[in-house]
Amino acid sequence: MKKLLCVFFALLFLAGCAPKTPKAQRDIFAMDTLMSLQLWGEDADAAAEDVEAMLHHLEARWSVTREDSITAGLNRGIRPEMTPQELALLSEVEALYRRTGGAFNPYLGEVSRLWGFYDKNYRVPDAQECFLAIQAGMLDMGAALKGYAGDRAVEILEELDVERAILNLGGNIQTYGHKPGGEPWKIGIADPIRGGTLGVVAVEGTMSIVTSGSYQRYFEQDGVRYHHIMDGATGAPADSGLVSVTVISRSGLTADALSTALFVMGLEEAAAFWRQSEDFEAVFVLADGTVYATAGANLSGCAYQEISS
Numbered sequence: 001m002k003k004l005l006c007v008f009f010a011l012l013f014l015a016g017c018a019p020k021t022p023k024a025q026r027d028i029f030a031m032d033t034l035m036s037l038q039l040w041g042e043d044a045d046a047a048a049e050d051v052e053a054m055l056h057h058l059e060a061r062w063s064v065t066r067e068d069s070i071t072a073g074l075n076r077g078i079r080p081e082m083t084p085q086e087l088a089l090l091s092e093v094e095a096l097y098r099r100t101g102g103a104f105n106p107y108l109g110e111v112s113r114l115w116g117f118y119d120k121n122y123r124v125p126d127a128q129e130c131f132l133a134i135q136a137g138m139l140d141m142g143a144a145l146k147g148y149a150g151d152r153a154v155e156i157l158e159e160l161d162v163e164r165a166i167l168n169l170g171g172n173i174q175t176y177g178h179k180p181g182g183e184p185w186k187i188g189i190a191d192p193i194r195g196g197t198l199g200v201v202a203v204e205g206t207m208s209i210v211t212s213g214s215y216q217r218y219f220e221q222d223g224v225r226y227h228h229i230m231d232g233a234t235g236a237p238a239d240s241g242l243v244s245v246t247v248i249s250r251s252g253l254t255a256d257a258l259s260t261a262l263f264v265m266g267l268e269e270a271a272a273f274w275r276q277s278e279d280f281e282a283v284f285v286l287a288d289g290t291v292y293a294t295a296g297a298n299l300s301g302c303a304y305q306e307i308s309s
């Protein structure tokens with residue numbers, strides 16, 4: 001008995017001495033939204049510092065409202081200085097615009113401004129104003145930048161000694177590495193109609209989970225809700241029958257651009273687009289609350305219809 005007790009206390013002592021993985025936790029306000037970082041590993045603190053600096057830098061370079069950003073420069077028709085990496089981002093964004101047939105349209109800045117989404121001075125413009133705003137072709141990286149930031153964060157974590165991390169970049173979730181015991185990351189998807197959590201997607205390793213929804217930013221006038229995701233064909237909020245789209249992809253930039261694009265496309269077109277693609281899975285919520293998920297989305301916790309290939 002005495003021996004057993006000794007072993008028991010020795011084990012307790014050892015458990016107490018086991019080196020704990022250092023953890024860093026940080027809340028940040030960047031890109032007009034709250035972000036939070038949780039990182040585990042020897043370099044967790046240094047990595048959190050670098051990720052925060054990267055987020056502020058990206059915001060300064062691409063903000064549509066900051067006078068000295070690349071975006072503002074391009075929109076004024078001047079040629080801003082750009083690094084090769086910044087030029088590469090612009091060309092990837094252009095490629096996503098073409099790949100989605102213009103459903104992801106980073107040139108609708110004047111449309112968003114017209115409806116008051118930049119200064120919260122909301123109004124419902126007429127069709128002619130909308131048409132002219134589309135023609136303006138004003139760059140706005142708002143539908144892709146947070147996703148791209150997720151990719152850049154992963155690069156930082158890979159260079160440092162970080163075991164795993166989960167980053168909430170204003171609703172865009174970026175996972176990195178594996179949880180202890182090889183468990184998948186479980187990411188809650190917001191219920192766009194009732195609030196709270198709709199269901200959970202399980203993802204392995206490094207992944208980006210991005211939701212676009214009409215519940216995220218909107219105003220109401222005369223009992224009608226006008227949200228912030230614009231249809232480049234009409235210059236008005238997309239009316240596709242969807243209230244939210246979540247995209248799961250290894251690429252944050254792709255997940256972000258496609259969540260916006262699939263929302264504009266609507267369920268049928270989005271399902272066809274998924275069948276001809278290989279780089280993402282998606283969850284769709286319709287205005288009546290019906291949920292659809294692609295075959296590899298790994299959704300649980302709610303009833304849904306599966307979209308098969």
Ligand code: AMP
Binds near residue numbers: 107108212256
């Ligand atoms: P997200 O929340 O990622 O769906 O992006 C929406 C934001 O991107 C809006 O607030 C606008 O700044 C911009 N935006 C609106 N409509 C579109 C669109 N169809 N394609 C690309 N960007 C858009």
Ligand code: MG
Binds near residue numbers: 142212
């Ligand atoms: Mg987006």
